[in-house]
């Protein structure tokens with residue numbers, strides 16, 4: 177473990193790749209680390225070469241541009257794909273708390289089956305780990321055939337697998353549109369798009385107001401061509417089937433999302449999502465300050481140059497606020513330039529880039545405000561509805577914990593165990609916090625990625641016992 | 648050609664097979680075990696510890712851990728992020744707990 181890079185970038189999505197490229201063009205020695213076998217992150221997820229796709233960009237805009245950035249980066253930086261980062265530590269620095277000799281150690285597991293531990297050291301760190309889907313629980317949401325919206329999209333973009341034959345799309349937010357349009361174009365019979373927010377339907381979709389008219393019109397045209405109905409103020413409130421999905425209950429909702437009328441729609445697949453949760457475990461491990469985004473979601477707090485509160489640690493993309501791939505890329509570029517400047521290289525300021533970030537961030541804020549999650553979803557749950565899929569904790573157990581005096585998510589978790597399973601609360605954390613009556617908090621996970629005990633055997637610093645679980 | 652393949656103009660390398668609880672499942676090279684299973688109409692391959700409920704893909708990107716399988720005796724792998732290799736022997740917990748892998 178001798179080499180110390182100038183900059184380690186975690187995440188090879190739009191933010192991480194743009195940041196790494198700017199930094200390496202400025203002259204820094206950069207390493208890029210990602211758990212996935214291919215670059216792209218979520219938005220630029222693409223088919224492996226073995227598919228020999230003539231038009232790989234047909235599934236989303238901008239892939240060619242991203243791949244050009246990636247090729248340029250590959251010849252300049254060290255690339256570690258298939259490396260899951262489970263912990264980061266910062267060591268050194270002078271006694272006065274300065275950053276002179278400080279380094280960050282990034283602990284990875286390499287390989288997708290038998291994983292090998294590997295540590296990477298760098299003088300600066302850019303965190304660009306993106307987000308995952310934010311599901312809401314409802315009766316039957318754990319039935320096979322119910323997928324997250326992003327999961328359906330990932331199957332298509334990454335494996336060319338259409339999630340189902342007859343598919344319903346439900347949830348809230350602009351992301352439902354590309355998911356439904358992609359499925360329809362790929363041959364699925366999309367039975368309907370049910371947007372819990374947005375009372376006005378597609379004609380007054382907030383994307384139009386936000387200067388994304390062409391994009392929104394494109395999706396609307398695809399949905400119209402395939403005769404896919406789009407209904408605002410509607411949502412799937414229950415999924416049914418014996419051991420796989422056969423139909424869903426779709427409800428018309430009031431302004432608070434309480435069901436006012438229901439009907440049944442037959443389908444074999446449901447793609448469902450209520451926004452995204454930024455992946456903050458690594459910045460939280462390092463002690464980076466967080467703030468609440470427009471919708472109350474915890475995100476990493478950064479200054480105009482994408483510096484976090486911890487010296488030498490930067491963040492970009494969805495970790496600093498959910499805003500889509502374009503914003504992520506612009507933030508990444510800005511971050512890469514700031515790192516280079518902070519490390520003493522001459523990087524001329526780019527006011528146009530800063531303005532672009534501001535403009536896209538304002539757009540993201542407007543969308544958050546247009547698509548809040550309303551409290552009425554709690555009425556969709558029954559006593560036996562699983563809130564936590566991993567530990568199979570039903571709503572009644574969460575209520576019982578509240579009766580026993582649990583007044584926050586942490587004590588609910590201690591009493592009823594939601595969020596204590598394999599996914600470490602990633603899937604249920606938002607719902608559990610809401611049910612406990614508080615805003616979701618930034619995750620405190622000493623191990624950012626679940627690690628099999630066998631893989632820990634070879635680690636340099638065996639974990640302390642209290643590191644295994646986040647109580 | 649099926650529609651998604653037309654959409655992107657894909658001409659994939661020849662498919663290979665993996666065995667899932669002894670039964671063959673075709674894989675387009677580069678697909679994950681989970682994608683291949685889902686494409687073959689296999690929607691669930693795990694039973695939960697307490698309720699014995701069927702589970703398969705949910706998040707599709709490696710965060711929910713609903714899709715765990717054993718591949719060539721390596722346990723607890725996430726099917727959705729584990730790329731399939733020719734000859735892989737996949738064992739599911741649906742198989743351990745009695746009923747065979749459920750289709751759709």
Ligand SMILES: Cc1cc2nc3c(=O)[nH]c(=O)nc-3n(C[C@H](O)[C@H](O)[C@H](O)COP(=O)(O)OP(=O)(O)OC[C@H]3O[C@@H](n4cnc5c(N)ncnc54)[C@H](O)[C@@H]3O)c2cc1C
Nearest residue numbers: 187189190191211217218219261305306326493494501504
């Ligand atoms: C499943 C899913 C599908 C999506 N599909 C679309 C879409 O089709 N269209 C759209 O507009 N938006 C989509 N989004 C929204 C997406 O968040 C943004 O469009 C954009 O990809 C964000 O860019 P980013 O660079 O911030 O992060 P991402 O693109 O999410 O990239 C983050 C990268 O970090 C890596 N990573 C995370 N944690 C670790 C770790 N601990 N160790 C190693 N590597 C790690 C991930 O593997 C990933 O490659 C999707 C989101 C999700 C969750």
Ligand code: FES
Nearest residue numbers: 705707711712727
């Ligand atoms: S489907 Fe969620 S981890 Fe595989």
